Amino acid sequence: MPDAQSLLRHVVLFKFKEGTTPEQIAQVEDAFRALPAKIDVIHDFEWGTDVSVEGIARGFTHCFFLTFQSEEDRAVYLPHPEHKAFGAVLRPHLDQVLVLDYWAKQ
Amino acid sequence: MPDAQSLLRHVVLFKFKEGTTPEQIAQVEDAFRALPAKIDVIHDFEWGTDVSVEGIARGFTHCFFLTFQSEEDRAVYLPHPEHKAFGAVLRPHLDQVLVLDYWAKQ
Numbered sequence: 320m321p322d323a324q325s326l327l328r329h330v331v332l333f334k335f336k337e338g339t340t341p342e343q344i345a346q347v348e349d350a351f352r353a354l355p356a357k358i359d360v361i362h363d364f365e366w367g368t369d370v371s372v373e374g375i376a377r378g379f380t381h382c383f384f385l386t387f388q389s390e391e392d393r394a395v396y397l398p399h400p401e402h403k404a405f406g407a408v409l410r411p412h413l414d415q416v417l418v419l420d421y422w423a424k425q
Numbered sequence: 426m427p428d429a430q431s432l433l434r435h436v437v438l439f440k441f442k443e444g445t446t447p448e449q450i451a452q453v454e455d456a457f458r459a460l461p462a463k464i465d466v467i468h469d470f471e472w473g474t475d476v477s478v479e480g481i482a483r484g485f486t487h488c489f490f491l492t493f494q495s496e497e498d499r500a501v502y503l504p505h506p507e508h509k510a511f512g513a514v515l516r517p518h519l520d521q522v523l524v525l526d527y528w529a530k531q
Contacts, residue, residue, distance in 0.1 A: 424473050425471060
C-alpha cells in the first residue's frame with residue numbers, strides 16, 4: 320500500500336483526429352486547463368505538447384499530468400460533472416487516448 | 426521558446442513481452458532506477474506501475490518520469506553510455522515503448 324506521503328500520478332495522452340484544427344485543439348487545451356479551478360481534488364496539474372526527438376510518441380501529441388492525493392480523490396474526479404463536460408469538448412476531436420496512473424516512487 | 430524556469434519532462438512507458446518474469450521486470454526497474462546516480466543531467470526522477478481504473482493504458486504497465494532542465498541536458502542523456510547499457514538490459518523483454526517529452530506548463 321502507498322504510504323501517506325505518496326502522490327497518485329494520472330498521465331493522460333491524446334492523439335487528435337486528422338484534420339482537427341489548431342483552434343479546436345486550443346479549445347480542448349483550454350477546457351482541460353480550466354479543470355483544476357473547478358475540481359478541487361486535483362492536487363497538481365501540468366501539461367505540454369510533444370517535443371520528443373526519438374520518434375516513438377506513437378502519434379500522441381499532448382500530455383496532461385494530474386496528481387491526486389488519494390484513490391478517493393481520483394474517484395471524485397473521474398465521474399465529476401466538470402470532467403464529463405470536458406469529455407464532451409474533447410470527444411469529437413479525439414483519435415486515441417492513453418491513461419496510466421502510478422504511485423510516485425523514487 | 427520555453428523560459429528559464431521551464432522543466433523538460435520525459436515520459437517513458439513500457440509494455441513488457443508476454444512471459445517476462447517478475448524477476449526480469451524487477452531487473453529492468455532496478456537498472457532504470459540506478460540511472461539518476463550515474464547520469465547527473467537527470468534533474469528529477471520518479472516511476473511507478475499502472476494502477477489506473479479506466480482500462481485505457483493500452484498494455485503499458487510502467488511509467489518512468491524524468492525531468493531535464495534543458496534540451497542540452499537531454500542531448501547528454503539520450504546517447505549516454507549508462508543509458509545505452511540500460512537499454513541492453515531492457516531490450517530483450519520489451520514489447521512496446523512510448524516516449525513523449527513536454528515543457529511543463531500550468
